[in-house]
Amino acid sequence: MLVLLAVHAAAALLAPVLVRSLGRSAFLGLALVPAAGFAYVLTRLPVVLDGGEVTDGFTWIPALGVDVAVRLDALSAVLSLLVTGVGALVVLYCARYFTPSSGGLPRFAGVLLAFAGAMLALVWADDVVVLYVSWELTTIFSFLLVGQDAHKRASRAAAMQALTITAAGGLTMLVGLVVLAEAAGTYRLSGIVAVGPSLGGAAVTAGVICVLVGALSKSALIPFHFWLPSAMAAPTPVSAFLHAAAMVKAGVYLVLRLAPGFADDPGWRPVVAIAAGATMLLGGIVAARQTDLKLLLAHGTVSQLGFMILLAGAGTRDAALAAIGLVVAHALFKSALFLSVGVIDRCAGTRDLRELSGLGRRAPALAIAATLAAASMAGIPPLLGFVTKEGAFEAFLHRAYGPFAEVLLAVVVLGSVLTVAYSARFVLGAFTDVFTTDARTEWIRPGALFLGAPVLLGLASLVAGPAIPGIAPLLTRYADTLAASYPTPLELKLWPGLTVAFGLSVLAIVLGLVLAWPRVAARAAAVRPLHAVRSEVTWRALVHAVENGALRVTAQTQRGSLAVVLCTILGVLVAGPGVVLIASGALGEVRVDRVADSPAQVVAAVLAVASTVAAARAKRRLAAVLLVGGLGYAVAVIFALAGAPDVALTQALVETMTLVVVVLVLRRLPADITEHHSPRRRLARLLIAAPIGVLVALLGATALGARTAEPVSQAFPSQAYGFGAGQNVVNVTLVDIRAWDTIGELSVLLAAATGVASLVFLDRRTGTPPGGTRRRRRAPVGPGPVAGSGWLRGPTLERLARQLRPGPRVTERTLLLEVVTRLVFPTIMVLSIYFLFAGHNAPGGGFAGGLLAGLALVVRYVAGGRYELGEAAPVEAGTLLGTGLLLAGLSGAAGLLFGGEVLQTWVLEGEVPVLGHVKFVSSLIFDVGVYLIVVGLVLDVLRSLGAELDRLGDTPGPSNAPTRQPVGAEKEARA
Amino acid sequence: MSSSFLLLALIAILYTCGVYLLLDRSLTRVLLGVLVLGNATNLLVISAGGPFGAAALVGRAPESAMSDALVQALVLTAIVITLGVAAFLLSIIHRTWSLDREDDLTVDTEDRSVRRRLARDEQIDEDEFDTTGCEQTSDTDDEHTDRASRADAAGAQA
Incomplete structure (x- = not known):
């Protein structure tokens, strides 16, 4: 059984490919x-008929007692025959329903097959979690199928509505299922039902009601009924399959499945009887008024679903037999009718019964098939619908629902009258001239394959009636699992004899035909008793209220000012942890046993404080930036003194880099920072800030004092050498012990670099190397720069460019800087590579190495301008970033290849000629990834905030607003 | 475990200055605030690692005398990420400057528009939830309607 489900899944994956290559005929194979x-x-x-069952499955989540378990008993067999049989015919029908030019067909095919598989899993599931998962899968696939015509607003809205309602119902059902499963002590559906009668109490009743809500929403019963007619925006095969044969039957199936266990629960029968009875009547009334054939069928389906659930929920043997018979009959006739409407829609171009005329003569086969199906729906002998409706009347005469049997019988008879009425309306409207004034509808003859499915299903309704003795044993096998409510058990028979039930059937047919007569129908349509009660209006009001509530909350909390938001956050920090800190008396635990660790630390701290306070007061932009840089270097010294050489090295490099980058941008801004705040406001800010500072320091000290457990890093040194094969514990921590963290942090860097580039380069992802090879080839004159040494020729080019196109800004360059650059660039690069390789055993590593290489690029850029940067690094920053992350990821995956875990380090060691003993550690590859990403980040930042800003500044034109015309400016620059 | 007074005081002062800068309206000061807060937090994390010792290099010092390597690794990446964040803030400053000629934090227009919409009782895309219209939607009222394609369909079946 699981193999079949897997085949469905595989077919769903394969279907798009097949449809793309073979066109719509691929449906034939599917x-x-x-x-x-x-x-x-x-x-x-045979097994099932003998009372046996077929099971399959495997353990899924043993800790929760959840298994992937499927089970085929009589009820599942009936439902799965319907799902697969109608499913196969519908898929066949799709091969002709869609025009070869229909859009989105590959996706549609895949989703349809996936839906068929999910539906099969639903009726086979014997585990409530599997049941729920397949239940929601059908919801999701239904969403995709209903929204097939995604360009139509109605489609999208209908799909959204169906999804919201059925998914909400599904979640409610999940709660109920878990409650029932916990009460029963098993997650097996069969087990839950078996112990169901012995369970009781408020929790079980609540669980039952929750499950019923799920079933009712899926089967479109009041108050959820409105999603089904809306979902008619779906293509007709979808309506035939999902909204007639399969998905909406899931609710009926669930009620049938649980009825043996829970029908006697006090919450069960009232909910089922009221919702189902009302739905049957309302659906019938609305259906009998429709002029669109498909909507007529949709409302009719709602009515019939009410009928089915009313019977299924009775919890007596006879009602259950009638219910499951009706499920079969309904699946046959309703899918036949939907498919017929699809043919009419395609071949006549309309499905409005006021526009259709004469189809009975021109499409006799279709007319006969559809009439048979409609007659079955109306319950006319000798069709299957008649047999099951007789059974239903008998079931109520057999006191289903005990004292309420008579009332509900009246409801059912009335519902049947309406059913006859809309069935007759369907036939008259579709195939005769009764409702139309048009002389002749245009008609394109449908092919045999197109007609095949509806005709086959229509004939099935005819054949199944007389064949009921053959079908009945399977149905009875399920019904016998329920207690009988009447001495003589009901039998489904073609000719029941002149009983009360037969009299009611005749009455329903006669009254229904009268009601269907166009003049009566027209008068009845004028009366709209339920016009005011429209669930979709409530639905929209609900959606509106949620939206409005969200707007209100947003408007209240998001005031549009960053300072307000920050103050709120900081206020919570003080009011929450701060108050707790003081109230708990944890401050008493804080022990400060020394003033400082070393005299040098005091010096560094004083420098740090001095530069920070000065920076906070500085008016000049550049001064403030330099002062914060001073803080950074002071902190680097503190790190170095704290036994953290790697951190100190990185801090110093980053600080240098930050300084350069900040200056790159801020040189475009005015020299002074605009002062917006009055002295009083500044004092207020200080009063907010000071408690935060004190609080954070106290929190840190308390946390340190409260430490009781051994630090996790205690074992890092031995692990670093043992597993990571490196002596530098910090580096091994980065590339091995906590490499997952590093991967996450690398992704952050990548995102930041992308963000920078996309904020500066408005029309591209990133800057191509400025003044690359292309530009060099185009250089019109001057053999000097092109044939030069390859070192620092960028500047010559730029000078050349300036001669050709004088810009407003002239970059002054110093000879000294150029000479120094020539000297230091190779040195820095070698040192950065050394850091990269030595980092595993000595201070350094990918981060430090990458930053150093980045600084080398900065030097080239500062010395030679943007063209020089292009010469120094003729690659895209994005390429570096991507390669880096790829390397890091691949080296992680390589751990798997060598039989270990992800990101596990492996060591290759051996004697190499010339080099001697060589030890290669795989985490070096990871570190190279880190290196590349850091270089990529720096390059991206330099390209964006350095070179691109230069270019914008150089571009002739209105220099006061350069980025307003970035596209035009760039074209000019290229010209 | 205990901590040194000097570091605690330094962290307190840095946090105070950082928050003070962060609350300014000038984006440059906000950036500086972020940088100061980044340094302060890194110090806090490093000092949370316990007493300082020798560099965490196996073989050069006894393991018990080493500083905590874990906090160092955390801070190391945090430093580099601060660089990325600073660059991102800088590009925001650049955008703000080139669009408005100021580097100020202005009131968020998006938040303002939410309040405006509420005042006018508007909804986000209300029509998306209107399914009443689709009852009139036929399968054939889209691009497949034209007779040509239907003839095409019927012809293909014949």
Whole structure:
């Protein structure tokens, strides 16, 4: 059984490919998949008929007692035969329903097959979690299928509505299922039902009601009924399959499945009877008024679903027998009718019964098939619908629902009158001239394959009636699991004899035909008793209220000022942890046993404080930036004194880099920072800030004092050498012990670099190397720069460019800087590579190495300008970033290849000629990834905030607003 | 475990100055505030690692005398990320400057528009939830309607 489900899944994945290469005819082959399911269930029928069951499955989540378990008993067999049989025919039908030019067909095919598989899993599931998962899968696939015409607003809205309602119902059902499963002590559906009658109490009743809510929402019963007619925006095969044969039956199935266990629960029968009875009547009334054939069928389906659940929920043997019979009959006739409407829609171009005329003569086969199906729906002998409706009347005469049997019988008879009425309206409207004034509808003859499915299903309704003795044993097998409510058990028979039930049937048919007569129908349509009660209005009001509430909350909390938001956050910090800190008396634990660790630390700290306070007061932009840089260097000294050489090295490098980058941008801004705040406001800010500072320091000290456990890093040194094969514990921590963290942090860097580039380069992802090879080739004159040494020729080019196109800004360059650059650039690069390789055993590593290489680029850029940067690093920053992350990821995955875990380090060691003993540690590759990403980040920042800003500044034109015309400016620059 | 007074005082002062700068309206000062807060936090994390010792290099010092390597690794990446964040803030400053000729934090227009919409009782895309209209939607009222394609369909079946 699981194999079949897997086949469905595989077919769903394969379907798009097939449809793309073979066109719509691929559906012919795809139909084999549900057909195989049909055949499989047929072969297992003998077992099921003997009262046995077929099971399959494996353990899924042992800790929760959740297994992937499927089970085929009589009820599942009936439902799965319907799902696979109708499914196969619908897939066949799709091969002709869609025009070859229909859009989105590959995706549609895949989703349809996936839906068929999910539906099969739903009716087979024997584990409530599997049941829920497949339940929601059908919801999601239904969403995709209903929204097939995504360009139509109605489609999108209908799909959204169906998804919201059925998914909400599904979640409610999950709660109920878990409650029931916990009460029963098992997650097996069969087990829960088996112990169901012995369970009781408020929790079980609540669980039952929650499950019923799920079933009712899926089967479109009041108050959830409105999603089904809306979902008619779906293509017709979808309506035939999902909204007639399969998905909406899931609710009926669940009620049938649980009825043996829980029908006697006090919450069960009232909910079922009221919702289902009301739905049957309302659906019938609305259906009998429709002029759109498809909507007529949709409302009719709502009515019939009410009928089915009313019977299914009775919890008596006879009602259950009638219910499951009706499920079969309904699946046959309703899918036949939907498919017929699809043919009419395609071939006549309309499905409005006021525009259709004469189809009975021109499409006799279709007319006969559809009329048979409609007659079955109306319950006319000798069709299957008649047999099951007789059974339903009998079931109520057999006191289903005990004292309420008479009332509900009246409801059912009235519902049947309406059913006859809309069935007749369907036939008259579609195939005769009764409702129309048009002389002749245009008609394109449908092909045999197109007609095949509806005709086959229509004939099935005819054949199944007389064949009821053959079908009945399977149905009875399920019904016998329920207690009988009447001495003589009900039998489904073609000719029941002149009983009360037969009299009611005749009455319903006669009254229904009268009601269907156009003049009566027209008068009845004028009366709209339920016009005011429209659930979709409530639905929209609900959606509106949620939206409005969200707006209100947003408007209240998001005031649009960053300072307000920050003050709120900081206020919470003080009011929450701060108050707790003082109240808990934890401050008493803080022990400060020394003033400082070393005299040098005092010096560094004083420098740090001095530069920070000065920076906070500085008016000049550049001064403030330099002062904060001073703080950074002071902190680097503190790190170095604290036994953290790697951190100190990185801090110093980053501080240098930050200084350069900040200056790159701020040189475009005015020299002074605009002062917006009055002295009083500044004092207020200080009063907010000071408690935060004190609080954070106290929190840190308390945390340190409260430490009781051994630090996790205690074992890092031995692990670093043992597993990571490195002596530098910090580096091994980065590339091995906590490499997952590093991967996350690398991703942050990548995102930041991308963000920078996209804020500066408005029309591209990133800057191509400025003044690359292309530009060099184009250089019109001057053999000097092109044939030069390859070192620092950028400047010459730039000078050349300035001669050709004088810009407003002239970059002054110093000879000294150029000479120094020539000297230090190779040195820095070598040192950065050394850091990279030595980092595993000595201070350094990918971060420090990458930053150093980045600084080398900064030097080239500062000395030679943007063209020089292009010469120094003729690659895209994005390439570096991507390669880096790829390397880091691959080296992580390589751990798996060598039989270890992800990111596990492996060591290659051996004697190499010339080099001697060589030890290669795989985490070096990871570190190279880190290196590349850091270089990529620096390059991206330099390209964006350095070179691109230069270019914008150099570009002739209105220099006061350069980025307003970035595209035009760039074209000019290229010209 | 205990901590040194000097570091605690330094962290307190840095946090105070950082928050003070962060609350300014000038984006440059906000950036400086972020940088100061970044340094302060790194100090806090390093000092949370316990007493300082020798560099965490195996073989050069006894393991018990080493500083905590974990906090160092955390701070090391945090430093580099601060660089990325600073660059990102700088590009925001650049954008703000080139669009408005100022480097100020202005009131968030998006938040303002939410309040405006509320005042006018508007909804976000209300029509998306209107399914009443789709009852009139036929399968054939889209691009497949035209007779040509239907003829095409019927012809293909024949």
